[in-house]
Amino acid sequence: MRKPEVLSPAGNLEKLKFAVDFGADAVYLGGKLFNLRAKAGNFTIDEMAEGIDYAHSRGVKVYITLNAFARNSDFKAVEEFVDAVKTLSPDAFIVSDLGVLKTVKERAPEIDVHISTQANTTNYRAVEVYKSLGASRVVLARELSIPEIREIKERVPDMELEVFVHGAMCMAYSGRCLLSNYLSHRESNKGACSQSCRWKYYVVEETRPGEFYPIEEDESGTYIFNSKDLCALPVLDELIDAGVDSLKIEGRVKSAYYVAVTTSVYRRAVDLILSDREAFRKELPHLLEELEKVSHRPYTLGFLKGGNEVLQHYETSSYIRNYKFLGIFKNGLWQVRNKVRVGDEVEIFTPSAECLRLKVQGIRVLKKGKPVDSDSANPNQQAVISFDREVEIPEKAILRRKEVTEPVAV
Ligand code: SF4
Structure with missing residues (x-):
């Protein structure tokens, strides 16, 4: 059986390195223009060059998002972008717009083209069309079930298929949505979505401005979208x-x-599925538990099993965030991101998705290159941390602490 790749998001250079170090086979990222995540930080051409170099030297592929819908006036900039990026030899451009596809094929024929999920591909005939246009991969619409995906693969076996397995979903058809454009003048199909679907809505009668009538599905109000x-x-x-x-x-x-936790969980799962199904089933509860420890809304299988379950979360639009990222272990030292104290009950999460539960026993903070005893370490400090038992800490391990916090509004 062919091994599918684990494809991880890289919102900036640091996240790209986390994705690579935690087991991604490929990463996707956007430049400063023409991608669908205006708030992701994104890459300058120089950062892209560094990111591609970091990934390629470790055998990891890099796909560049170019998936905003272009207007006539955008093409000069699209052409300049393609010309600049192709010199860095990325592994593919991800496009949605047929005009952008044509531009990429003309100006960078040596680079693969993937069709973005924004193109809403839901059937094998559409996949055949993209194949005839020179695309090597289609990112299928999130609305498909597993049998539908299987049938597409059977009918167009030489087209690569990519599917979303984890993360936020739009209530609209794979992002074909103008809520944000209307309500906050931020264009969702140009990467500036204000996530208006997550807001709380009321009814107002036009002669009574300021009087908000709650729409109550239950005591929490309603978050219908x-x-x-x-x-x-x-x-x-x-x-x-x-x-x-x-x-x-x-x-x-x-x-x-x-990025680190989700990548290593899916990496581990794919490796287990390919080598030992029974071991995968056995380890599944642990892997699911790890996915509960990253910021998320309640999980769903989406449409993969036919879409009969309730896909909306009606109680709140807030994220569940119950772990704090304290630091990462590099070159024998903890690079501290959030305050760590002696006595903290912590967890160490390793790149192979293992989780060790420990208590901080001692902290020595590096001051002018020398370790100095301290009862805590602060963000941006480097520290040597000892725990209540001896453990071998692998490079790039993550230190985190359970925190019961109020849900975080989006
Ligand atoms: S408002 Fe919501 S549904 Fe619409 S594009 Fe943005 S995230 Fe997707």
């Missing part, structure tokens, strides 16, 4: 059996910690 987050881990083996070539994790605006 607020989709749960996708988590396909429980059916990952079925997706692989259906012939999917690439398993995509959403979240270019999420934290480096989110």
